[in-house]
Amino acid sequence: MKRYVIIFVLVIVCSFFIHSWLISIGLFPLAASAQSVPIDQLFNVHLWIISALFSLIMVTLVYSLIVFRLRKGETGDGAHMTGNSTLEIAWTGIPLLAVLVLAFAGARTLGEIRVIDPSALQVKVTAGQWFWQYTYPEYGVASSDLYLPVSRQVDLQMTSTDVIHSFWVPEFRVKQDIVPGRTVELRLTPTLIGLYKVRCAELCGLRHAYMEGLVNVVSQTDFANWISQQQSAAPASPELRGELLASQYGCLNCHSTDGSIKTGPTWLRLSGSNVKLTDGSTVVADDDYLRTAIVSPNTQVVSGFVANVMPDFSTVLDQTMVESLVAYIKTLK
Amino acid sequence: MRKLYSIGLIRGLLWQILGTALGIGILTGIRLIIGLPAWKAESAAVFGALLGSLFFVYGIGAVDDWIKVAAGNEVHEGDESAWGRMRYFGVSLDHKVIGIQYLVLSLVLMVVGGSFALIFRAELANTGLQFLTLMEYNTLMSLHGMVMIVGILVGVAAFMNYLVPMMLGARDMAFPRLNAFSFWLAVPASLILLSSMALGGFDTGWTGYPPLSARAPVGVQMFFLGVSLAGMGTILSSLNVIATAMRLRATGMTGFRLPIFVWGSLATSLISLTATQLIGLSFQMVMFQRLFGMGFFDPAKGGNPILFQHLFWFYSHPAVYVFVLPGLGIISELLPVFARKPLYGYKWVAISSFAIALIGFLVWGHHMFASGMAEYLRVPFMYSTLLVAVPTGVKFFSWLGTLWRGKIVFPVPMLFALAGIVVFLLGGLTGPPNATVATDLHLTDTYFITGHFHDTMFGGYVFPFFAAIYFWFPKMTGRRMNETLGKVHFWLMAPAFIVFSTIMMRTGLLGMRRRIADYDSTLNVTQDHVVMTVAGFLVALGILVFIINAFWSMRKGEVATGNIWNSRSPEWQVSSPMPIHNYDVPFEVVGEPYDYGLPGSVYVKFKEQE
Numbered sequence: 046m047k048r049y050v051i052i053f054v055l056v057i058v059c060s061f062f063i064h065s066w067l068i069s070i071g072l073f074p075l076a077a078s079a080q081s082v083p084i085d086q087l088f089n090v091h092l093w094i095i096s097a098l099f100s101l102i103m104v105t106l107v108y109s110l111i112v113f114r115l116r117k118g119e120t121g122d123g124a125h126m127t128g129n130s131t132l133e134i135a136w137t138g139i140p141l142l143a144v145l146v147l148a149f150a151g152a153r154t155l156g157e158i159r160v161i162d163p164s165a166l167q168v169k170v171t172a173g174q175w176f177w178q179y180t181y182p183e184y185g186v187a188s189s190d191l192y193l194p195v196s197r198q199v200d201l202q203m204t205s206t207d208v209i210h211s212f213w214v215p216e217f218r219v220k221q222d223i224v225p226g227r228t229v230e231l232r233l234t235p236t237l238i239g240l241y242k243v244r245c246a247e248l249c250g251l252r253h254a255y256m257e258g259l260v261n262v263v264s265q266t267d268f269a270n271w272i273s274q275q276q277s278a279a280p281a282s283p284e285l286r287g288e289l290l291a292s293q294y295g296c297l298n299c300h301s302t303d304g305s306i307k308t309g310p311t312w313l314r315l316s317g318s319n320v321k322l323t324d325g326s327t328v329v330a331d332d333d334y335l336r337t338a339i340v341s342p343n344t345q346v347v348s349g350f351v352a353n354v355m356p357d358f359s360t361v362l363d364q365t366m367v368e369s370l371v372a373y374i375k376t377l378k
Numbered sequence: 379m380r381k382l383y384s385i386g387l388i389r390g391l392l393w394q395i396l397g398t399a400l401g402i403g404i405l406t407g408i409r410l411i412i413g414l415p416a417w418k419a420e421s422a423a424v425f426g427a428l429l430g431s432l433f434f435v436y437g438i439g440a441v442d443d444w445i446k447v448a449a450g451n452e453v454h455e456g457d458e459s460a461w462g463r464m465r466y467f468g469v470s471l472d473h474k475v476i477g478i479q480y481l482v483l484s485l486v487l488m489v490v491g492g493s494f495a496l497i498f499r500a501e502l503a504n505t506g507l508q509f510l511t512l513m514e515y516n517t518l519m520s521l522h523g524m525v526m527i528v529g530i531l532v533g534v535a536a537f538m539n540y541l542v543p544m545m546l547g548a549r550d551m552a553f554p555r556l557n558a559f560s561f562w563l564a565v566p567a568s569l570i571l572l573s574s575m576a577l578g579g580f581d582t583g584w585t586g587y588p589p590l591s592a593r594a595p596v597g598v599q600m601f602f603l604g605v606s607l608a609g610m611g612t613i614l615s616s617l618n619v620i621a622t623a624m625r626l627r628a629t630g631m632t633g634f635r636l637p638i639f640v641w642g643s644l645a646t647s648l649i650s651l652t653a654t655q656l657i658g659l660s661f662q663m664v665m666f667q668r669l670f671g672m673g674f675f676d677p678a679k680g681g682n683p684i685l686f687q688h689l690f691w692f693y694s695h696p697a698v699y700v701f702v703l704p705g706l707g708i709i710s711e712l713l714p715v716f717a718r719k720p721l722y723g724y725k726w727v728a729i730s731s732f733a734i735a736l737i738g739f740l741v742w743g744h745h746m747f748a749s750g751m752a753e754y755l756r757v758p759f760m761y762s763t764l765l766v767a768v769p770t771g772v773k774f775f776s777w778l779g780t781l782w783r784g785k786i787v788f789p790v791p792m793l794f795a796l797a798g799i800v801v802f803l804l805g806g807l808t809g810p811p812n813a814t815v816a817t818d819l820h821l822t823d824t825y826f827i828t829g830h831f832h833d834t835m836f837g838g839y840v841f842p843f844f845a846a847i848y849f850w851f852p853k854m855t856g857r858r859m860n861e862t863l864g865k866v867h868f869w870l871m872a873p874a875f876i877v878f879s880t881i882m883m884r885t886g887l888l889g890m891r892r893r894i895a896d897y898d899s900t901l902n903v904t905q906d907h908v909v910m911t912v913a914g915f916l917v918a919l920g921i922l923v924f925i926i927n928a929f930w931s932m933r934k935g936e937v938a939t940g941n942i943w944n945s946r947s948p949e950w951q952v953s954s955p956m957p958i959h960n961y962d963v964p965f966e967v968v969g970e971p972y973d974y975g976l977p978g979s980v981y982v983k984f985k986e987q988e
Contacts, residue, residue: 072884072887072888073820073887073888074887074888074889083816084816084817084819084820087814087816087817088811088817088820091810091811091814091817094807094810095807095808095810098807099803099804099807102774102778102803103800103803105778105782106778106781106796106799106800109778109781109782109784109786110781110786110788110796113717113781113782113783113784113785113786114785114786114787114788115718115785115786115787119785121718121785122718122719122785122974122975123717123718123719123783123784123785123786123974123975124719124783124784124975125719125720125973125974125975125976126719126720126722126779126782126783127720127722127723127724127970127973128720128722128723128724128725128726128779129723129779132723132775132779133723133726133772133775133776136771136772136775137726137768137771137772140767140768140771141768143767144764144765144767144768147764147810147813147814148760148761148764150814151760151764151813151814151815151816151817152757152760154814154815154816154817155756155757155760155814155815155816157816158816158819159753207589207593208587208589208590208593209587209589209590209683211748211823213823213891215820215888215889218819218820219819219820220748220819220820220822220823221748221750221819222748222749222750223750224677224683224684224749224750225589225677225683226677226678226682226683227677227750229750242898242900244889244891244898245891246748246822246823246824246891247587247823248516248581248582248583248585248587248590248892248893249590250516250581250590250593250594251512251513251516251581252512253516253581253893253894253895254512254894254895254896254897255896257898353592353593354593357678
């Protein structure tokens with residue numbers, strides 16, 4: 046009996062100690078979204094379970110190893126105990142109860158973080174190798190940094206141009222993979238003004254590590270100011286718009302404007318030149334060629350490069366945007 | 379020259395080279411005849427590698443007997459007693475030789491895969507790129523995962539092959555030729571897997587998700603093909619284990635008198651037999667997508683990338699239990715010996731292995747909570763995943779019950795078994811946060827998952843695996859491993875690993891994503907990475923000590939032919955090492971396997987003693 050009392054006391058003390066230690070070292074980044082509150086509460090439930098079970102098993106284990114070790118001069122075997130059905134049923138039943146509690150808490154938290162606000166701000170997210178691009182359809186604004194007003198739910202409608210990416214801002218806690226060929230939804234409500242980073246969480250190839258973008262949570266007034274600023278600052282000429290698009294959509298990750306060879310052919314002096322294709326033929330890089338190269342990149346593959354590397358931008362860029370890009374490429378002489 | 383050719387392994391490798399060259403030639407020839415551009419590196423490499431692996435098993439002689447039978451000739455088992463050490467380098471039908479062959483292959487693979495980890499672990503010690511390029515990092519990281527997994531599968535097969543017939547009192551496995559074939563398939567499979575490095579590597583991680591894997595360099599095809607072939611070997615070998623455990627038990631060895639390791643092996647083999655097909659299938663579908671333009675997972679052709687993840691995880695989650703169930707069996711096997719007490723709640727421990735295997739089939743969706751699969755599916759998968767905790771808990775409590783009021787001794791195998799319990803506990807306790815969807819949305823694809831996974835692998839496989847080597851080494855060689863070096867190995871490896879995995883999880887919580895070659899210095903995890911790198915190298919140092927110990931002890935170790943652990947298990951009742959067909963006299967099971975502490979009781983009785 047004395048043994049059980051000692052273990053019981055040690056387990057209680059250890060559980061509290063471990064739990065408060067885990068809390069004190071700061072396990073999580075800042076909680077900056079409405080969703081992070083119930084999630085962190087659920088984490089806390091887990092931390093209690095972890096502390097208690099870890100203490101229970103480790104205290105009993107270490108206690109047994111010390112107290113029941115074979116002492117000097119002792120011989121023979123331990124006690125012949127083969128089992129105890131009541132105990133077995135207890136340690137099957139009690140964890141089962143704990144599982145039910147966790148299942149209930151887990152489902153409730155999932156419900157809380159998926160609350161849908163019909164007045165949420167709509168943002169279209171396009172992810173690709175290796176860029177983030179955002180458009181605000183209500184305002185006709187595009188940006189390569191994400192600007193969000195504080196305390197308003199945002200409905201991210203996300204799609205990918207190539208492989209699977211994943212939208213994750215650690216401070217917001219929630220994460221959603223972005224699958225090519227479909228639109229996936231992620232809703233979150235930023236609650237703290239500040240500068241964060243979206244970090245692609247699904248391995249997406251060579252430069253996956255660097256697929257990070259800025260997320261700027263600003264006050265509602267600042268957001269309104271930013272929107273109007275963007276609307277008026279939109280470049281008037283197609284060439285300038287094209288230049289902006291080229292950086293926003295990650296074109297410049299693979300195509301240089303200075304003649305150097307990256308993953309794809311350079312844009313410098315491309316327009317009007319003779320281009321040799323992989324099938325052996327040669328074509329003139331007129332406007333039609335440039336358009337085709339953007340919206341249907343595998344139709345004419347340039348000699349020395351491989352097909353299926355460049356994403357298909359036909360679903361991402363509308364006609365005006367394609368024309369602007371063509372206009373910009375033509376300026377690179 | 380002729381002498382060299384008579385060594386099976388060398389012969390097999392020569393035939394593999396020949397087969398690969400022939401395969402490339404045939405494919406190029408066919409393309410030429412039907413008027414396509416003759417050279418296509420990808421198709422040539424795949425067909426060459428496939429033919430090369432078939433030539434390997436033919437060249438080494440793993441199918442000779444089947445060819446003879448097919449031709450209507452009689453086959454006889456050759457007398458291997460005069461082959462000496464050469465038995466290990468060619469086709470042997472002895473399950474103990476095959477077990478040790480598997481063991482050596484496993485160690486080689488894990489040393490290779492571990493070295494990959496050391497290289498990129500050093501790279502990660504600081505932000506920025508130190509000495510690797512992004513592509514090199516991605517390839518090493520991806521290969522580390524898959525080489526380790528194949529290494530573990532091979533290691534699991536090693537112990538099932540070596541121990542199961544011995545524990546059952548069988549002369550050999552049920553199908554010795556199939557057994558040899560399964561092993562020799564794993565060798566070319568491993569070579570093909572590693573050859574991906576020479577073909578441009580691949581940057582997909584071990585999960586190989588399309589569309590990324592559909593655009594990766596040709597190396598990814600070698601990864602798919604190697605895993606498919608290794609998987610085929612696993613399926614055949616699990617079939618063999620099941621047949622052996624069902625049919626070749628000694629008289630009196632009823633279900634609840636089976637050694638507990640056999641229960642674990644059975645559960646493992648049932649998973650391997652029924653689920654491995656799915657990873658083979660999913661990988662082959664991507665291979666076909668690349669080779670023949672079949673758009674299974676290509677959204678532009680109406681395919682669905684998420685389908686791949688379902689097929690992949692339907693195997694790859696249960697696979698985790700394939701890795702750990704034999705290891706947990708080893709822990710349950712060793713604790714009674716060193717606590718000198720019966721295994722507490724034997725029937726519950728035995729059944730819990732099957733419960734884990736069964737539930738394991740119903741939880742794969744928890745890898746996909748953030749994947750974009752149908753949202754309502756997340757809830758049932760959360761419930762089923764949490765259920766895994768129940769049978770796993772039974773194992774822990776039973777182990778505690780086994781130690782309670784024992785007379786515990788601490789030789790090296792016991793130390794590793796205990797470390798296995800502690801590390802597996804860490805892995806187990808960090809599981810539920812990944813099971814509840816809301817918390818998993820923060821954790822998935824971060825270092826938290828990587829840390830949790832390494833804890834389950836080290837606790838459920840690596841530590842028990844070392845415990846098993848230290849424990850059964852005398853049975854294999856007739857000598858025991860050096861205890862002092864064993865303790866050095868233990869104290870280098872166990873604390874360093876716990877520090878390593880715990881810090882790994884901590885950085886994940888703070889925002890460290892998995893599979894990244896470089897990380898943001900503003901995350902404030904650079905110090906943590908330095909600690910992880912140092913700890914990683916300490917683990918490696920421990921394993922180096924182990925390897926030195928193994929080589930030294932094989933030749934110079936203390937002679938140990940008797941029952942040095944004072945075990946009740948049948949293999950320890952005869953002298954070590956075992957003769958070719960195990961027991962000279964058959965035994966009968968007359969008692970419970972783990973009745974330590976019951977005076978006068980025995981588990982098995984040899985027939986001549988009557």
